[in-house]
Amino acid sequence: MHGSLPSPVAPAPGATPRSRLPLVLRLALRELRGGLRGFAVFLACIALGVAAIAGVASISRSLTDGLAREGRRILGGDVSFGLIHREASPQERAFLEANGRVSAVAFTRAMASAGDNGAALVELKAVGPDYPALGDLVTEPALAPADLFAERDGVFGAAADPALFARLGLKPGDRVTVGDARIDLRASLTAEPDKLASGVGFGPRLLTSEAALRASGLLQPGSLNRWVYRLALPDASDARVEAVMEEARRTLPEAGWEIRSRLAADPRFARSVERFTQFLTLVGLAALMVGGVGVANAVRAFVERKRPSIATLKSLGAPGGQVVALYLTQVMLIAGLGIAIGLAVGAALPFLVEALFGTALPVPLNPTLAPGELAVAALYGALTALAFAIGPLGRAHDVAVSGLFRDAVDPDRRRPRPAYLAVLALALAGLVALALVSAFDRKVALVFIVAAGLAFGLLRAVAFGLMALARRLPRPRRAAPRLALANLHRPGALTPSIVLSLGLGVTLLVTLSLIDSSITRTLERSLPARAPNLFFLDIPSRDADAFDRFLGAAAPRGKIERVPMMRGRITALNGVPASRIKAAEEAAWVLDGDRGITYAEDLPDGSRVTDGAWWTPEQGQKPLVSFDGELARLLGLKVGDTVTVNVLGRNLTVPIANLRHVEWRSLGINFVMVFSPGTFRGAPHADLATLTLPEGPDAATEARILREAAKTFPSVSSVRVRDALDAVSDLVRKLAFAIRGASSVALVASLFVLAGALAAGHRARLYDAVVLKTLGATRRRLLGAYLLEYGALGLATAVFGLMAGSLAAWVIVARVMKIGFVFDAGSAVLAAVLAVAVAIGLGLAGTWRILGQKPAPYLRNL
């Protein structure tokens, strides 16, 4: 205990007679000379929680800063104007050129054919000669854009994502055809400066020249291409940026373009960062809350250990309040150290990520020290330490000096005085307020707080119930079960802290594993037998019949569906501009960017009308729209309201004729908005077709049809549903992995607390073991008793964790994610069993060491 004290000749800090520090701080510093023994779990819990929150906040801030700083590079200019299906009209082009330097980039989906090596869907990006206007294009081998894209003997140049080389079995220098254009893949694409704003798709990127795109013949009226005009302003002040955007909206209202500025280069990404930050902050907060239990345990043990010192101080004239203040100061100083460690780790995280991954990061990270965010994380840590420490510390107020005169002192079972309970309430209120104030979505934060409160309350109830039950059970005749039963409920039993830490751990594990299995099942199940195998995009109207015949011949028993498809942007609802509509989170995406739209005479398969009526052929001659019922409800739309859609540079205001319920998961062709045939009479468009093979997924047939389609109809893009779904499930799996990784912080915290609680119980174990061994108990018998005790604790906790975890997973899966909840008993039970096994293993591992000790040396010191 004293081994770590400093040398006697060197007076330590706080020892100077004329020290100006307040007495309480002076004494606290002196007490700290005893070292941090017993505070390892305390420090680890606070440091881990604070590191998680500080790290998330620092990364988030670095991303936001990166977005703001790199906005111009990401956007490729100061303002960008996105058009669907068409290039800018001369009038629009004139407006842009009058305001600054314009560079155009076109995006489309296309098939890249490599002869016998097959064909693959690519996300084609076609750029002008001045690309990249900002930032650097990095290729392997390194080529200047002029060399990369130059046309040589009618063959164009391109850089392709490494995935395309892999998919088609090609290497740099090989050739592909896209539509009618022959393109040499001169380099592999490492980094494009404007990648984030260019969006991601199902296929690998093919970066080529605008000339190549024009030569490909893919630029047909109605085909799915997007043109983005980036404008670099001579006066690039923020005010000028805003002014140009406003002027564009005012003077060219019919353009229907999506205008973005470098000030918000990627609002969707920024929103995702915000949302993910909140989720991860809550995970960090959960880790802190779990760690709080470790804090409380450590402080309780600390007060127990310090009882003689506390009593001595009181015998020398220190009032109870001063004693509490002294030890609170000491605990908060140690918490300060934990917070400092956490902040250092958290603040270093963005720098570490940048150093480790650098340019390989797909997002702009500008490592930043964020003092505001770090202060919030520190405040979280301090409030948690205070909230969890003040209860046990408050008991020091009433430690009786008379204990110094007796060998054993009754542990004080009294509640802390009201003043300390008030401090506890204030600290908790501070935590809740901080969580709510710093939340991106207060509702989510509130749900988290209520759930956390409930979980704590329930776990305490489970612990007390278990202790009460153990107290009331008849005493077993055999020693081992009797000892186990007594250990469950005796004063100072481990039951409350183990149930709490293990319970939170099991609940978390079960929740995660059930969310995981629900996601996996949903991804697997959403491919019903009737789901199509292949989608074909951009079938020119003039080739539609020929394409039907081609499919009919290629898959004689297959089911073919074909509908017209265009892209359009909702610009207003009931005359209110979309930019001014504050839509519910779940519906905001409909107003964000362009949507696929179609027209139909009959109600599409997989839909049923829930309000209003489907149009008759006569009614269908007039412009009408059928809207998805659920989205209409969220957007506050009803039958008779109007929707204004910009298609091909024209604003169309159309009344809603009916609302539909859409079965999206059938994966058939379906749209949020289905218009009447009269709405788009004569408008150029391409078709979308699906092919459903009677025998279900069939990789060989799908590959064959895909290859033949690419050869016969080079402008038609084919998508294997399996590939698209794989891309989605890959994304979901990555997300799930990230969530699991983040949640493991909370799991680690609960493991710390559990290990700490078990270690704290070892002293009592040691006493039992030594006395019982003296009386003739074998190690096996003692181990049996402990196994029973930990087993009972584990079982009760696992049952609770299974129920609470299942409920939490159901709420998240069914209510938040809105996908089907699957109760996978196997994985839930496995998670619970795993957690319990860890608990028993940890407990017994520590105990085994104790059981091996010779009793004599301990008996002398007991």
Added chain:
Amino acid sequence: MTDKAPNPATDPAAPPAIALHGVELSLGRGAARVHILKGISLAVAAGEAVGLVGPSGSGKSTLLMTMAGLERPDAGRILVEGTDLAGLDEDALARFRGRRIGIVFQSFHLVPTMTALENVALPLELADAPDAHARAERELAAVGLGHRLHHYPAQLSGGEQQRVAIARAIAPDPAILVADEPTGNLDEATGASIVDLLFGLKRERGATLVLVTHDSGLARLCDRTVRLRSGRVEAAVAA
């Protein structure tokens, strides 16, 4: 051995330093409750040395704690230096103790994380004395530990630790010194030197001393011995 101090108790006009009237005390809860002090009345004159003796469990230490205001009686009155302890709340009692009563424990109870000097300065600091460390240094020199100021308790022998404890008890110049078996944890020779020290300091400062002991030699050094049995004063014998 020590010379006996003059006994001011012979002056009937002087008020007693400690006066107990019908003190009753039970400890424990429910079935485990034990009636420890059964109507004890006792007066200790200022400057008097009183030895509390009796078999284990007779209530000696509890009586000492009650005198020092560390236990509150269930019934009866305790006046220390004319102050009724019942009228003081916990904090006032702690401050009163800090100023007026010095306590020496059988197990020393030094704060392990503080040096000898800091341990002795502690009650002075708690009483906001401006020269706490200088006074503590003088007190340690007075108990013969001027060369061990910056040693921690674990680096001191048992006798040295008890000297530090005595220096700490005496540092605020208390009117009353109470000691619970001060030599109980020490060997005979060390115990004797501690007794010399304790009585020497008492005489020097004119303090009242109440001590609990099993050691009849030590009891004989006191002006008076009070024998307890089963929570009652069995006999009070003047030395």
